[in-house]
Amino acid sequence: MNHVLDLAGIFVFALSGALEGVRKRLDVVGMAVLAFFTAVGGGIMRDLFIGVPPAAFRDTGYLLVPIAATVVAFFWHSRVERAMPGVLVFDAAGLGLFCAVGTAKALHSGMAPLHAVFLGVCTAVGGGVIRDVLSGEMPTLLYDRQLYALPAMLGATAMAVLYTAGVRGFVATLSSAVLAFTFRILAMRYGWRAPLAWGVRGSV
Template identity: 45%
Template sequence: MTFDLPLMLDLLGVFFFAVSGCLLAARKGFDLVGSVLLGSMVGLGGGVVRDIILDQGPPAAFTNQLYLVPPVAAALLVYFTVKNVKRSGRPLFMFDAGGLALFCITGTLKALEAGMNPVASILLGVTTAVGGGILRDITANDVPKVFDPKDLYAIPAFAGAALATVLWHVGWLNLATGTVAAVVVFAFRLLSLRYGWHAPLAARSWAARRPRRS
């Protein structure tokens, strides 16, 4: 057997995202089947969108049975370890940040290796990173984090995808530098949550306080 590093990183990203989906399922009171399905949706959704856009045959999630293991493992992990779902918010954010960090790197790398230009590769890396989270939040009847004005979600993914693209073009993208890029995205995401960083609103006037009418 040969060690397939991109596949291992992809599966690890699936697992991290799947855990975030299963934790959300627990907080919402879903049953175990719902937990597996929500974990599968968030873990595999971004990769499926990526592979469809690349048009290289059926998505890997439907051709490689290994992709089914992380969501099931995540559901069982949450089922047997989480004792207080009200306190699962922080682990949810951490696993979500881990999945975001890994997927923005692996998605960008797969796009670059498929011959896409740098800008398109960055966009596809971000799409891979945020796609599953959007499906998860919509299914759980939450506002997707990528659209939350009080949260930075896509920007860390853009930073990671851009960094991976630069490293790939200068020939420096390897296990060590890719890991560093993922850690940067992970730290960026958690720091944004810790300190309340957010992007400017779509219209500047929305942030201004309107004077009261006398």
């Protein structure tokens, strides 16, 4: 079940990468590159830090799903753009799942809770950073205008706390993912923003 959810999250993230390729007027190869790294870039970073072969290179689904997302964006990008509010809900679900799973994998490998939280956040937002860099944009992580990293950090922290308390497996993953998902949805709904430096006004 977790693997199916993982692939679903990868599809949504890959779709956002492929759509960014459309906006930048990239060809189908560029779209596929953005789709792949948006979807699995964070997981690759996590696995390299942990010291294990990246799952993206051991499971065919991690390659085929971004290709499928690229095909969808290539032919039906206008329709997907119109459905973006619904897609963003799935994106929030992917964010919650990835931060929880990433943290759990880091903890299971023997990392300290604080480091595991860092890798959980990397898993959730790393692909977006790579997408922004490749497409020539300032990574949204640096100014978090839509509260993307903070929900991931909240979910990853919850996962680390539950794991340390002996609550593990599906219950811990689901609880942490739902927490991050809810925070992200509320941030989108009410326009929450991370604070700027004291005395600084305006936004990027």
